[in-house]
Amino acid sequence: MRLDTVRGLEKISRECRSVLMRDHEMRRRGTIGIGGPAKVWYMPLSENELERSLKLIIKSGERFFISGNGSNVLFPDEGFNGVVVRPGEQLSRWEYSERRLTASSGMSFSSILGECVKRGLSGLEFMAGIPATVGGAVKNNASSYGGAVIDVLEKILVLDELGNKVWLSRPCLDAGYRKLRWPGGGTILRAVFSLKETSPKEVAGAVKTALSQKLSSQPCEKRTLGCVFKNPVTGPPAWKLIHEAGMRDEREGGAAVSGKHANFIVNEGNATSRDVSCLVEKIKSGVEKKFGVRLEEEIEIL
Numbered sequence: 314m315r316l317d318t319v320r321g322l323e324k325i326s327r328e329c330r331s332v333l334m335r336d337h338e339m340r341r342r343g344t345i346g347i348g349g350p351a352k353v354w355y356m357p358l359s360e361n362e363l364e365r366s367l368k369l370i371i372k373s374g375e376r377f378f379i380s381g382n383g384s385n386v387l388f389p390d391e392g393f394n395g396v397v398v399r400p401g402e403q404l405s406r407w408e409y410s411e412r413r414l415t416a417s418s419g420m421s422f423s424s425i426l427g428e429c430v431k432r433g434l435s436g437l438e439f440m441a442g443i444p445a446t447v448g449g450a451v452k453n454n455a456s457s458y459g460g461a462v463i464d465v466l467e468k469i470l471v472l473d474e475l476g477n478k479v480w481l482s483r484p485c486l487d488a489g490y491r492k493l494r495w496p497g498g499g500t501i502l503r504a505v506f507s508l509k510e511t512s513p514k515e516v517a518g519a520v521k522t523a524l525s526q527k528l529s530s531q532p533c534e535k536r537t538l539g540c541v542f543k544n545p546v547t548g549p550p551a552w553k554l555i556h557e558a559g560m561r562d563e564r565e566g567g568a569a570v571s572g573k574h575a576n577f578i579v580n581e582g583n584a585t586s587r588d589v590s591c592l593v594e595k596i597k598s599g600v601e602k603k604f605g606v607r608l609e610e611e612i613e614i615l
């Protein structure tokens with residue numbers, strides 16, 4: 314990575330009093346606790362700072378990765394020779410008017426759900442227990458228990474790959490299973506959700522139900538990336554295929570199939586990215602051999 318790009322970003326970060334670290338271990342960031350050093354890890358604190366820094370990175374042609382909470386991304390052991398940009402929590406701009414909630418990309422869904430409960434806003438309860446930021450949940454079209462981000466998403470504000478700021482509404486958004494695409498690509502700065510007004514009690518009840526379902530069926534207290542594989546379009550879900558292929562006790566180094574939910578891989582303490590990748594391949598071949606079904610990753614292996 315070029316030194317003048319690093320210095321340019323350091324200058325912006327100093328002016329904005331935000332956090333930029335060189336050679337930052339990514340294992341300290343994502344939910345699975347794995348990954349070597351990113352050349353630069355940078356957390357802009359305002360939308361203006363995020364825009365300035367992204368424009369500089371785009372102009373320099375440097376490699377970069379936009380990260381949310383890293384709850385779906387496996388970072389490589391050898392690190393990342395570029396900039397990991399994590400839109401900061403302080404970007405947390407929250408606006409509500411006429412059943413429309415606007416949230417900035419760095420905001421975590423746990424904060425959003427807290428506000429929804431307080432104000433009695435319904436529509437995002439299915440996100441309870443998903444450790445996502447707004448940017449990550451929108452980009453992945455996160456879903457759970459029959460609800461999906463696209464069902465309540467009205468529009469997004471994006472800084473596209475050429476550095477232009479554009480609002481994109483539903484007809485421009487191509488949503489699928491754990492993915493959202495739009496013309497011009499780029500970074501989500503804000504998202505607008507269309508919600509219903511009910512009562513705080515009702516929303517709190519729905520959040521509690523979703524949370525307890527997750528806590529009872531998933532290893533939420535362990536270091537994981539959530540479900541590793543997508544469910545096949547037809548037939549049994551991935552966890553069932555893994556279970557019935559006899560792979561429930563499989564492990565590789567410090568990575569193991571969760572005893573609570575077979576579609577989760579747990580970092581038992583010292584797992585490497587290579588351990589997880591090997592276990593992923595082992596599971597895929599085991600399931601294919603037994604059922605002739607090739608599982609596809611839901612997690613992103615960087």
Ligand SMILES: Cc1cc2nc3c(=O)[nH]c(=O)nc-3n(C[C@H](O)[C@H](O)[C@H](O)COP(=O)(O)OP(=O)(O)OC[C@H]3O[C@@H](n4cnc5c(N)ncnc54)[C@H](O)[C@@H]3O)c2cc1C
Pocket residue numbers: 344378379380381382383384385386400418442443444445446447448449450451452453454455456457491499500501502531532533537538539540613
């Ligand atoms: C315990 C646990 C339970 C989970 N349960 C579920 C579940 O029920 N349903 C579900 O769908 N997922 C689930 N997940 C997976 C994960 O939480 C979701 O995919 C989530 O949406 C990822 O959000 P994030 O902020 O961590 O994004 P990251 O993992 O950091 O990034 C995900 C993707 O989004 C991109 N991205 C992030 N921010 C932006 C932005 N501002 N602009 C453009 N792109 C961006 C990244 O580049 C990356 O490609 C679970 C994970 C865990 C650990």
